[in-house]
Amino acid sequence: MANNKVQEILTQALEDIKTLHKGNIEEIVNLRNKYLSKKAELMALFATLGKLSPEERKTLGQEINEARNRIQLELDAKQKEAQEDLLKEKLEKERIDISLPARNYSKGALNPFYIVKNQIVDIFVDMGYEVVEGPEVEKDLYNFELLNIPKDHPARDMQDSLYIDENTLLRTHTSPVQARQMELRKGQPLKIICPGKTYRRDDDDMTHSHQFAQIEGLLIDKNINIGNLKATLELFLKKLFGQNREIRLRPSFFPFTEPSVEVDITCASCGGKGCNMCKGTGYIEVLGGGMVHPNVLKMNGYDPEIYSGFAFGVGIERIAVLKYGIDDIRRIYQNDIRFLNQFKKKD
Ligand code: DAH
Numbered sequence: 001m002a003n004n005k006v007q008e009i010l011t012q013a014l015e016d017i018k019t020l021h022k023g024n025i026e027e028i029v030n031l032r033n034k035y036l037s038k039k040a041e042l043m044a045l046f047a048t049l050g051k052l053s054p055e056e057r058k059t060l061g062q063e064i065n066e067a068r069n070r071i072q073l074e075l076d077a078k079q080k081e082a083q084e085d086l087l088k089e090k091l092e093k094e095r096i097d098i099s100l101p102a103r104n105y106s107k108g109a110l111n112p113f114y115i116v117k118n119q120i121v122d123i124f125v126d127m128g129y130e131v132v133e134g135p136e137v138e139k140d141l142y143n144f145e146l147l148n149i150p151k152d153h154p155a156r157d158m159q160d161s162l163y164i165d166e167n168t169l170l171r172t173h174t175s176p177v178q179a180r181q182m183e184l185r186k187g188q189p190l191k192i193i194c195p196g197k198t199y200r201r202d203d204d205d206m207t208h209s210h211q212f213a214q215i216e217g218l219l220i221d222k223n224i225n226i227g228n229l230k231a232t233l234e235l236f237l238k239k240l241f242g243q244n245r246e247i248r249l250r251p252s253f254f255p256f257t258e259p260s261v262e263v264d265i266t267c268a269s270c271g272g273k274g275c276n277m278c279k280g281t282g283y284i285e286v287l288g289g290g291m292v293h294p295n296v297l298k299m300n301g302y303d304p305e306i307y308s309g310f311a312f313g314v315g316i317e318r319i320a321v322l323k324y325g326i327d328d329i330r331r332i333y334q335n336d337i338r339f340l341n342q343f344k345k346k347d
Contacts (some may be wrong), residue, residue: 002228003045003253005045006063006064006240007041009035013034013035013074014074017031023089023329027084035075042064045060046064049061050105062084073125077208081119107344109341109345110345111316112324113213116316117195120193120236121318123240124193127232127236129193130192131193131194132193132194133175133195136198136199137168138171138176140166140167140169142171142176142179142180143173143175144162146179146300147178147255148293148296155253159172159200160200160201160202160209161200170199172199172214173202173214173216174216175216175256177196177216178216178256179296179300181218182220183300185232187307189307192217193318194215195214196214196216196297197213204330206327206330207321209317209330214314216311217313218292218310220292220297220309221307222308223309224307224309228310229290237265237286241322241323242269245268247264248265249261250261250263254313257290257311258291258294261288261289262287263286263288263312264283264285266284268325270282283286287313288312292309312314317332
């Protein structure tokens with residue numbers, strides 16, 4: 001026969017457990033106190049066991065234990081559930097929404113100088129040229145003499161120089177790298193470009209700067225002729241300025257090339273008809289080049305009977321000025337944010 005009191009307590013406890021609020025640990029603790037602590041009614045029933053016969057004691061003892069275990073199990077389950085609910089709620093609250101757009105940041109722009117330099121280098125690297133460098137403080141030997149410009153040669157006047165001592169100067173062009181590379185390759189074919197800074201004792205104005213930059217090109221191999229030079233420069237300039245531009249080679253003079261050429265492209269403004277931009281000629285000069293002079297080959301260890309080659313020199317700022325219609329070369333160096341922002345990449 002089941003004990004009424006125990007059943008009553010158990011029923012009440014299960015009722016109470018049903019009314020628990022979700023995630024409320026405090027209520028669970030209260031019920032634990034109410035039903036399972038030493039002072040709980042159920043526990044008090046244990047004290048009455050002593051007065052009973054062994055038979056009754058055993059039955060009632062078992063009943064109390066069962067009721068207590070049941071209540072404990074139910075409360076444990078509720079507690080576990082509540083703890084999980086709390087954790088879930090906390091995780092939900094602290095969730096980072098990675099789908100939110102990133103905070104705005106201010107983007108810089110590459111100086112047009114570097115835009116153009118990178119483009120030129122990329123075009124020649126695509127054609128298989130190797131990129132090399134040379135010193136900016138250069139020996140007179142490499143800057144002039146090995147390029148067929150001996151001491152007292154009038155061509156030196158074209159390049160007002162900044163000398164450090166009698167035999168050392170800030171290089172006036174990137175051409176000394178030609179002599180340095182020929183020395184290094186000891187008569188082997190080569191195909192190089194050299195971007196770098198150059199210096200001249202110019203007064204700075206809208207089109208001149210005492211420091212500027214060039215990209216030198218040099219190719220030496222067997223059977224190289226001026227057609228190769230023209231094809232190379234045409235490919236280069238059309239990639240850089242657009243396929244609709246025509247190129248023109250004009251005879252010129254450089255001591256280290258023979259024949260020498262000045263290379264023009266059709267004017268962007270008039271397309272070759274002649275306008276103010278091109279002073280009515282239809283063309284704009286972009287670079288100098290030519291076939292490597294036999295003296296230069298010989299002086300630098302190449303047999304001109306076997307080898308021939310071409311060379312060219314491009315002014316980087318000049319290309320930037322032409323390409324972007326920049327009105328004053330000095331803007332390239334002034335770091336004016338209003339100027340630079342115009343070269344921001346569009347998203
Ligand atoms: N070094 C020349 C200058 O600064 C440019 C130049 C012309 C370079 C002809 C060359 C060349 O390699 O073949 O004016």
